Amino acid sequence: GQNIDQPTEMTATEGAIVQINCTYQTSGFNGLFWYQQHAGEAPTFLSYNVLDGLEEKGRFSSFLSRSKGYSYLLLKELQMKDSASYLCASMDSNYQLIWGAGTKLIIKP
């Protein structure tokens, strides 16, 4: 079956670094996505990985290991506005996104 696992909730301190992990099992693979979703809003695109390795984009980086079915989102220099849910999604062979349940990130001052 198809499955995406990520932690339900994480807490971090403003200015610190946090890593949100995601493991996936999908029928075929066309890339791994990370989205940010603030409460009551639609998801916004953060990153897309289809090759192994680390993609850095400002304060956010995303890593993929296809052999391990594993990805992580790394957030540096955390700001209060980073408090949100972070959704991991794998795109299967039909180009359909299979979504994780999301990780609620709480930033404390």
Next chain:
Amino acid sequence: GAVVSQHPSWVICKSGTSVKIECRSLDFQATTMFWYRQFPKQSLMLMATSNEGSKATYEQGVEKDKFLINHASLTLSTLTVTSAHPEDSSFYICSASGQEPYEQYFGPGTRLTVT
């Protein structure tokens, strides 16, 4: 960047009535549009996938006669919730992809409350 709009952003309707939600791609042609539903504190649930000019493909458990999807043009798809009931109250989000299937752009969502 690619922009997707949804209208209305929120709607309250009475039980038994029908509600139509529009999803538009504003600056690109959307080959495929996706409709999602999200209940509080849950992840996105794909309801259906639609390609312009053809019938939508519904996910298992989604009633196609209740959730009518029309993808009449490359920039517009509509979702009609027919005979709405309180359990249909949810956040409905559309997304659209163009030539590159791995690029999905999300609309801002529509919050439906059925009383």
